[in-house]
Amino acid sequence: MNEPVAQQPGIFSGLWATARRDLLLAWKRPGDVLNPLFFFAMVCTLFPLAVGPSAAQLEFSGPGVLWVAALLATLLSLNSLFLGDFEDGSLDQLLVSPQPLPVLALGKTLAHWLTSGLPLVLVSPVLAMTYRMPWSVVPVMMLTLVLGTISLSLLGSIGAALTVGLHRGTALLSLLILPLAMPVLLLGANTVSLAAGNDIYTTGIWALGAYAVASLSLAPYATAAALRISNE
Amino acid sequence: MTPRLTADNLTLIRGERCLFEGLGFALNSGEMLLLEGRNGCGKTSLMRAIAGMLSLETGQIFWNDVPVLKQRQTFHGALVWLAHRTGLKGDLNMVENLQFEKSLRPQSDRDPQEVFERLGIERLRRLPLRSLSAGQQRRVALARMLLADVPLWLMDEPFTNLDREGRRLVMQLVEEHLAAGGMCVMAAHQDVEINAPVTKIRMQ
Numbered sequence: 001m002n003e004p005v006a007q008q009p010g011i012f013s014g015l016w017a018t019a020r021r022d023l024l025l026a027w028k029r030p031g032d033v034l035n036p037l038f039f040f041a042m043v044c045t046l047f048p049l050a051v052g053p054s055a056a057q058l059e060f061s062g063p064g065v066l067w068v069a070a071l072l073a074t075l076l077s078l079n080s081l082f083l084g085d086f087e088d089g090s091l092d093q094l095l096v097s098p099q100p101l102p103v104l105a106l107g108k109t110l111a112h113w114l115t116s117g118l119p120l121v122l123v124s125p126v127l128a129m130t131y132r133m134p135w136s137v138v139p140v141m142m143l144t145l146v147l148g149t150i151s152l153s154l155l156g157s158i159g160a161a162l163t164v165g166l167h168r169g170t171a172l173l174s175l176l177i178l179p180l181a182m183p184v185l186l187l188g189a190n191t192v193s194l195a196a197g198n199d200i201y202t203t204g205i206w207a208l209g210a211y212a213v214a215s216l217s218l219a220p221y222a223t224a225a226a227l228r229i230s231n232e
Numbered sequence: 233m234t235p236r237l238t239a240d241n242l243t244l245i246r247g248e249r250c251l252f253e254g255l256g257f258a259l260n261s262g263e264m265l266l267l268e269g270r271n272g273c274g275k276t277s278l279m280r281a282i283a284g285m286l287s288l289e290t291g292q293i294f295w296n297d298v299p300v301l302k303q304r305q306t307f308h309g310a311l312v313w314l315a316h317r318t319g320l321k322g323d324l325n326m327v328e329n330l331q332f333e334k335s336l337r338p339q340s341d342r343d344p345q346e347v348f349e350r351l352g353i354e355r356l357r358r359l360p361l362r363s364l365s366a367g368q369q370r371r372v373a374l375a376r377m378l379l380a381d382v383p384l385w386l387m388d389e390p391f392t393n394l395d396r397e398g399r400r401l402v403m404q405l406v407e408e409h410l411a412a413g414g415m416c417v418m419a420a421h422q423d424v425e426i427n428a429p430v431t432k433i434r435m436q
Contacts, residue, residue: 089316095283097336097337098309228285231285232286
């Protein structure tokens with residue numbers, strides 16, 4: 001016990017361990033994963049019923065509706081990101097773990113994206129059919145959704161960490177995140193519209209990619225700092 | 233070098249209340265620090281401050297004479313915290329919960345099977361923790377503590393939910409840990425009988 005150098009697990013083991021545990025929990029409680037997905041699917045299928053089946057109108061509004069629904073579904077799922085850990089004391093255990101907190105926060109965000117962002121991307125082609133989106137545009141839409149949901153999960157983790165100690169923090173969380181999420185929504189929806197209109201859309205993809213990379217490099221640190229503050 | 237935990241002139245104010253002022257202690261290998269006092273007197277807050285989760289008004293906590301906040305990861309690698317809330321996942325079973333902990337902290341060379349048997353939880357391996365009683369869950373948290381290879385144990389009300397035999401077991405485990413050169417900070421409102429050098433802090 002008095003050996004000065006005990007074998008410390010490496011930082012990747014912390015990353016995988018948090019991601020793995022959250023995926024395991026999601027597997028055991030599939031309802032938490034399916035709720036945002038149902039919300040996404042319902043908004044996207046109800047909208048054409050309400051505005052009518054005119055082809056021109058659906059083609060025009062499709063990218064926007066899909067993107068707004070994806071954004072709201074992600075916001076809906078963010079609230080629970082740290083809540084369970086806060087309630088059962090695991091968050092305290094993460095805060096006193098010898099692993100760097102940003103890495104653990106990144107592990108949790110990774111699991112969140114795999115259980116919320118990725119399913120949205122996978123069902124989106126089916127929903128795009130409702131809006132008569134041409135098949136050539138579908139891969140572009142999926143790519144924007146991949147990049148966009150990565151940014152949203154990462155940015156959302158900051159808000160989730162800040163509001164974790166508050167009861168009913170959902171409204172506040174949405175307010176905090178929306179300004180940061182706006183560029184993602186605008187870039188995502190417009191890129192898909194441009195692609196549908198046979199216009200040049202690559203700029204949008206690059207910009208979304210840059211936004212995702214910037215979020216990836218900054219958000220884990222902000223999340224870690226926010227977790228420490230809200231747990232004082 | 234033997235580990236050493238010291239604190240100097242600690243003051244903590246929460247809201248309008250001063251929980252403690254000018255508090256200091258020194259804890260060496262093989263010793264125990266016992267925090268006593270009624271409910272709400274700041275035992276848990278002091279514990280959280282020692283763990284580096286609360287910022288203090290004044291004073292600093294040192295691990296091996298270096299401020300804890302300057303070497304947070306090293307310090308956290310040398311402690312386990314048995315908090316009031318166990319920090320275990322109710323949906324996962326014991327093995328899955330302990331597996332997670334294994335990826336975060338250095339593990340001792342104790343045989344997990346022996347630890348489980350000693351704590352009387354070896355038959356609960358495959359059950360999700362939410363189906364266990366509160367006392368059994370606390371025993372799983374104790375197993376997590378025993379399996380980690382760390383000198384410092386922070387125990388916040390470790391006797392909660394435990395039966396008489398369980399309380400005796402905890403005291404025995406702490407004694408063994410101290411005898412092996414470990415150290416322990418414990419907050420408790422019951423009588424604690426431990427055969428080791430104990431420093432008591434009575435909180436107002």
